[in-house]
Amino acid sequence: MRRMISTFMQCLGRGTVIAIVVCAGLSSVHAADAVRVKDLGKLKGWRDNALFGTGIVTGLAGTGDSPANRTTRQSLANVLSQFNLTIAPEAIQSRNVAVVMVSATLPTFAREGDTLDVTVSSAGDARSLVGGTLLITPLKGANGRVYALAQGGLSVGGYRYDANGNVVQKNHPTAGSVPNGATVEVGVNAAMLDERQSVTFVLSEPDYTTANRVATAINSQLGASLAKARDASGIEIAVPVAQRDELVSLFTKIENVTVEPDRRAKVVINERTGTVVSGGDVRISKVAISHGDIKIAISNQNSASQPYNVWNGGPDIRTAIVTNTRIDVDELNGTGFVSGTNTVSDLVQSLARLKTSTRDVISILRAVKAAGALHGELVVQ
Structure with missing residues (x-):
């Protein structure tokens, strides 16, 4: 164990990406795979079930849907009609209400009375849902049956404030959540x-x-x-x-x-972050590798050519701008060696000793795969 820790610290000294590859191979050798x-x-x-519904968020400080949104006006009129308040949708002029989409996940063995986390997102032109409250919303499954009821205050991880053309916004204020905001009404037993x-x-x-x-x-x-x-x-x-x-x-x-599961030989490369992850059992056949680098720098230097006695000359005598171009070609010493039958971990460890950069390691691995010497799946993300 002490030897593994010492080797892992040496890997970290060579670089994060190199350590990931080399130490992945060490763990597969020394650690139990059971x-x-x-x-x-x-x-x-065993499966989760998706629940979905549409609802209304109220209590917004003028950041809800615009009065021109017919869906919001009709939804609010339908809610008020359940309390014997008959108001025409055209008569509703409020920016404190927003129509939202509500979703949740019903676990496999959910029972009546269990609570679920709810995700709420704006479906209209609301600017922010901060401070809003979700009215009771039925959540249906794919079969159209109501399995849960959701309501509660929204937790929004952002904000948006605008005044006189100035806007201050953080994250996405038009989406939020209601922790434990849904109550299961119909249990599921697989x-x-x-x-x-x-x-x-x-x-x-x-x-x-x-x-x-x-x-x-x-x-x-x-x-x-x-x-x-x-x-x-x-x-x-x-x-x-x-x-x-x-x-x-x-x-x-x-x-x-x-x-002890059997693993497929696989190397995962993320070119955006420069990450290389490989198992220790990815084999590489005998292959010759030569990798070099040529840097070309082109620089221009502008100077003014001032003719003699230009102030007493004719109209055709004037100052001229002269451009001098310089090209520098610097060919660095490339890494060249012959790799015998070993693993990706051995190859990357050898490249680390040669102080090969992470981007060059990725290029070499892709070239080895193209040459047919890397016996495994190469996944480029």
């Missing part, structure tokens, strides 16, 4: 067992090797051949009759089974 099954995916049927009285565990990253290892580990833990990998992402687990009334206990045992 993880719990629950960290590799989830049981089929059916875990299918018609064959079995459950299916779905991997987050499909892989045939990992699926087979998960099935083998579950069978070893349960002491019976109950799990079988159906494809690269699904492992079907038959539930014995004696345990169908104790699914929580069975799922607990399955989730805590440890497996």
Whole structure:
């Protein structure tokens, strides 16, 4: 462990990006790769449900929708009509109201009375929702059924103030949230067992090797051949009759089974931030690398040419501007070496010793991939 910490500190001394690549390889060598099954995916049927609705935000200090917005006037008239106040939409002239879109996420095992966080965004021409209050809004699912009711004061992480043509704005004041602003009215309970009285565990990253290892580990833990990998992402687990009334206990045992997942060789490059992340098992075949840099600088120097006795000359004698151009070519010594059969971590570590910049490391990795020497997937973000 002390050796790993010492090596990691040396990586940080060479640069952040280089440390990410090299130390990623060190961790894969020295650290255990066994993880719990629950960290590799989830049981089929576990899913969140999107809820959506339209509502009204009131209490705005003149920053709401303009009186010309027919949707806002009609919505406010509909709300007032529920309290025996009949007002024509054309008679409503208020900038303290805004029509908004309301959204929330309903968890898998939500029960009646649970609270949800709500996101509110302006749907009209409101300038700011700061200080507003969301009126009670039904939130519907994709099937058109109301699952939750939302209301409450908005929390907006910004502001906008304007006066006499001057505007001061921070972040996006036309969007906000209501923490715990929705109450679940209809609970959701996912059916875990299918018609064959079995459950299916779905991997987050499909892989045939990992699926087979998960099935083998579950069978070893349960002491019976109950799990079988159906494809690269699904492992079907038959539930014995004696345990169908104790699914929580069975799922607990399955989730805590440890497996060593198989990883695909992948190198991720982000050219905008100069980040390179690679696993330690990405192999590189024998390849010759030569990388140089040529810098060309062109400079112009302007000077005035003053003829002799110009003040006593004729009309054709005058001062002239002369431009002198200078071109400097500086060819730096390029890095050149032959890389044997090793990994991306070894290659980047070698480039770090040669004091190669991060941008050059990215260019070299892309060239190695184009040459067919990098045996893995190169992801450029």
